[in-house]
Amino acid sequence: MSAEQLTEREESVLEAVIRTYIETAEPAGSRYIAQRFGLGISPATIRNTMADLEEKGYLSHPHTSAGRVPTDRAYRYYVDTLMGPVHLSVGEQRRLRRELGEIDGVSAVEWLVRQAAHAVGLVTGELGIVLVPRLGDAVLERVELVAVSSELVLLVLTLQGGVVRMVYMDLPMAVPAESLIPVAMVLNERLAGRRLREILATLPERLRDSAPAGDPTAAAILNVFVHDGESLFDVPGLAGNDVYWGRTSLLANKPEFASGSSLKNLLELTERSDLIASVLGEREHEAPLRITIGEEHPEPELSNFALITAEYRIGNLSGVLGVIGPKRMLYEKVAATVNLSSILLTERLGDTESRPRRSARRRSGDDTRRQSGPPVA
Numbered sequence: 001m002s003a004e005q006l007t008e009r010e011e012s013v014l015e016a017v018i019r020t021y022i023e024t025a026e027p028a029g030s031r032y033i034a035q036r037f038g039l040g041i042s043p044a045t046i047r048n049t050m051a052d053l054e055e056k057g058y059l060s061h062p063h064t065s066a067g068r069v070p071t072d073r074a075y076r077y078y079v080d081t082l083m084g085p086v087h088l089s090v091g092e093q094r095r096l097r098r099e100l101g102e103i104d105g106v107s108a109v110e111w112l113v114r115q116a117a118h119a120v121g122l123v124t125g126e127l128g129i130v131l132v133p134r135l136g137d138a139v140l141e142r143v144e145l146v147a148v149s150s151e152l153v154l155l156v157l158t159l160q161g162g163v164v165r166m167v168y169m170d171l172p173m174a175v176p177a178e179s180l181i182p183v184a185m186v187l188n189e190r191l192a193g194r195r196l197r198e199i200l201a202t203l204p205e206r207l208r209d210s211a212p213a214g215d216p217t218a219a220a221i222l223n224v225f226v227h228d229g230e231s232l233f234d235v236p237g238l239a240g241n242d243v244y245w246g247r248t249s250l251l252a253n254k255p256e257f258a259s260g261s262s263l264k265n266l267l268e269l270t271e272r273s274d275l276i277a278s279v280l281g282e283r284e285h286e287a288p289l290r291i292t293i294g295e296e297h298p299e300p301e302l303s304n305f306a307l308i309t310a311e312y313r314i315g316n317l318s319g320v321l322g323v324i325g326p327k328r329m330l331y332e333k334v335a336a337t338v339n340l341s342s343i344l345l346t347e348r349l350g351d352t353e354s355r356p357r358r359s360a361r362r363r364s365g366d367d368t369r370r371q372s373g374p375p376v377a
Contacts, residue, residue: 011082014070015078017069057073088336099118100344116130116341116344117244124325128322139160146180147175163315169232180221186210187225203226210222268301272301290322310338
């Protein structure tokens with residue numbers, strides 16, 4: 001018998017131990033399992049089966065208790081073999097949809113991913129996490145300049161895959177609408193077909209000496225792009241390491257973090273957005289969900305956690321949504337919530353109407369216009 005093969009009785013006892021530990025955070029004893037689960041076998045038989053499971057590496061035996069607790073191997077066996085599909089209640093589905101409801105504020109991408117991290121954490125009781133898509137790899141398809149007033153222009157960037165970025169630009173002078181035409185032609189000639197990351201890194205060089213001869217107005221407008229390019233072409237997630245977190249307090253109240261040292265480790269983890277960004281960015285999702293548990297993580301900081309994630313999409317770009325929590329979690333419910341959240345987030349991002357935001361350049365004394373962030377459609 002291989003290490004991963006268990007008898008029907010062993011599976012029943014193992015599942016009972018896991019469910020008991022998930023529910024109570026206490027080691028499971030044979031008498032409690034016999035009374036609680038009605039397996040049709042005596043406490044003595046359950047105790048012997050638990051000893052066999054411990055020998056095979058599925059249970060451990062805390063020295064302060066007669067009961068057993070599941071190991072990482074047990075959780076993996078449960079997720080791969082014993083866990084059945086669970087559908088969220090109508091109320092839980094409505095709650096997720098409500099949390100990912102109307103766009104509120106500055107940026108469709110930023111606001112929605114923040115809300116997704118918040119919503120998936122609230123419904124699961126774990127710590128929600130979302131990695132913003134690596135938009136720096138998106139290709140700029142075209143640039144449009146739309147005159148709003150003589151000194152205010154709407155910059156529209158259309159990216160490959162249908163992502164749209166709109167920014168208000170304040171100009172240093174009054175400019176007639178027809179003067180924007182040659183500027184847009186230069187921008188498309190020099191920038192279209194390039195990745196945003198490349199544009200940000202080389203914008204001054206690409207626009208140097210690009211103004212039409214004898215057109216000082218076009219030169220002045222292009223100069224705005226040279227000096228403000230970082231804000232005009234920047235998009236959340238551009239660096240590929242933007243991580244949004246849900247509420248840490250949802251984990252801080254769990255027994256696993258009752259001690260000062262374990263709580264300290266949790267808080268330190270939430271400060272390591274670079275680590276989580278790297279983990280999520282390298283994570284492959286061949287199936288809709290990816291579940292990793294404890295020692296399966298190469299990063300020692302995650303050895304006491306389980307991580308359940310799914311991909312979401314914006315056009316042809318993808319990000320990662322999920323939860324991180326103690327290994328003692330309701331895997332069925334968490335998996336179902338993460339899966340539905342990723343589907344809803346993809347739908348919401350696909351349906352979002354583009355909204356423009358102001359660029360970093362502002363005119364003194366003008367604080368009346370609404371500022372908003374980089375929208376995506």
